[in-house]
Amino acid sequence: MTFNPLQERGIPLDRQLRNWRELNVTPIDPDHGDPYTRCRIIALNGIEVESIMFSHQFARHCPDPAVKQQLAEVRYIEAQQQKVVNWLLPGLASVLETTIAYEQVAVDLTAWVARMEPDPYLKRAYEFGVLEDFDHLYRYANLYEMIEHRKAEKIVDNLTEVTPGRPTYLHHRHPVDNVREPYDKNVVDPLSRLHALTIMAAEQQTMNFYMNVGPTYMEPIARQLYQEIGLIEEEHVTHYESLVDPGETWWEQLLTHEYNECYLYHSFMETESDPKVKAIWELHLNMELEHLRLAAEMFKRHDGREPEQVLAPVLPAPVTFEPNKAYLRQLLTDTIDFTTIGTGYVRDMHERFEGWQAAIHGGEKPPSEIVIDENRSKSGREYRLETEGPHPVSSLRADQG
Template identity: 75%
Template sequence: MTFNPLEQRGIPLDRQLRNWRELNVEPIDPDHADPYTRCRIITMNGIEVEAILFSHQMARHCPDPEIKRQLAHVRYIEAQRQKAVNWLLPGVSSVLETTIAYEQVAVDLTAWVARTEPDPYLKQAYQFGVLEDFDHLYRYADLYEMIEHRKAESIVDRLTEVMPGRPTPMHHRHPVDNVRDPYDRTRTDPLSKLHALTIMSAEQQTMNFYMYVGPTYMEPIARQLCQEIGLIEEEHVTHYESLVDPGETLWEQLVNHECYLYHSFVEQESDPRVKALWELHLNMELEHLHIACELMRRHDGREPQEVLAPELPNVLTFEPNKQYLRELIAEQLDLTTLGAGYVREAHERFERMQQEIHGGEPAPSDRVLQRQHDEVGREYRVETEGEHPVPRLRERV
């Protein structure tokens, strides 16, 4: 079904404020909810957080007090939405269970975007990143079984396989090799802009999550693993944010922040109660889009139709990506980055970074696997029956 948000009117801004009772959402049941409902919640929280942070940065660079007031009004509503969305997550879930859910989001969200991205260079960027998130999920699953004596299968529900990707210790690259070439805003498909903003927002959320929750673990090995992967998530944010054309004006970016994900999740949500929240928020977003469009006309001198697609593209879908990921593992496991491109051989800058960051000692992500071997006698796996197993990993020498 086609959907042009520019032709839709939402809830007027002065009717969007909610009281405490309306914000007091009931969390999902972690034992019975669709895992992809939880994935949609985590994703949408990341989108709302990005919208809030972007609005704050825009306000800090804006000399016009009237625009600041307009941004502040919209931003408060976005902050209410973010609270309603994030508070859908159940408090009974442990930090590590939520961490595994975050990595399931990263895997299946990035894999879907990679599959549907029309630009080959951008597609490669998402393919490269998803193999690293895939390995993060695997390392946390081993930690979960080791510490909480439960299996990640209870969280991902076999929708996402849990097995090795590109080895986590190999993710530590020199910072200059995490910067990609940006798309050309005058030529790129509007879908590519939405993809870049979506994955950047999701990875930024994960980076921030590890910044805050890492020290809350009691077990030393958990603290160390979260610290290591948190550093890699900073690399990922650099990787994805550099794809965005820096020539885009703030007004152009503002209109691109609206509507796509809420529209997508309304179309596919299986939980009626959560779907109702997506519908409410979409109708709020439609009005925010019209406000952003008017600001763009007034201060950028352009019509939004010059930068937006005539209708929203096919909805972003959470679904299993097992075979696609297995193919990427078979074809791209040994890639690293050099400048803005990708190479299969280790190079001097990469090897120097590896030596300096690891210092000749095993990384926390490898110590997790070793301890799992010592205590349980095996590594953790969730593989789908009836499919061919992936090749064993070959560590780069």
């Protein structure tokens, strides 16, 4: 059945405020719940954080007091939504367990978006980035085994493989080579707008998470690994945010943000396995429908166009968390040795890339390689979770330093 959020009515804004009891949600069970429920929580937290930060930026550039007041009112409700979503994560989970879940989100969400993306250039951007998140999952899984003496299959539950991707030390590129070409807002498929915003938001929350939790560890290798991968997440945010057309107006961006929230809450409501969490997705969807209606009214008033000129007439197929093992294995076989130059991709290690590598590594092994060495030393082998036979052999070895 088709669902057009522009034609649906949600909960009026003046009825959306929740009290402390209503905000005090029960977290999911970290040991017996669906791992993809946790992934949906993390993904939606990133979407809510992006919506809040975008609204703040809009307010800082808006001279109209009435608009700023409406943004503030909606933003407060979005902040309540973000607290409910993020507080579904269990306090029993360690920071490193949550980190591994973050990387599972990055792998399976980005892989799904890449599979569904209609634009070949954007598709390639997602395929390039996902192999780096795939390797981050492998590095953190080895750290987890080494310092917490537990295995990542407890978290990813065989849904996502844990094995080397494009080696992390090769992710450090000159900043100019992280900027991609934007889509053209005048001709882009509406689905591509949603994909770009979703993955940008997901990577942004990962960047923020690592920059804040990294220094809370006592173990030197943990602090170092979070620092290294945190810098790469900054590269990833640059990579994905540059896909968005900078010519989009503030009103257009506001409209797309609200529509994307409707899309993702609707998607996850359709696919959620936990009844209590599903009820929250449904409630938030009904709130977001009103936020979208208000954004559409501002768009028509200030931008002078109809929302249907920008948005899809009905919601696309639901975003789905599902295993992407065969797809990722094929990507590893075909593109593991790619890097970027300008706005394109090459296999050759060009001069600018090599110069940046030499400067950032300073002739020493980076933390992402040291963590594998140290876990081999302590455990007798590195940690991997390969569920469908031996992993494809590539031209780049994970332990290359």
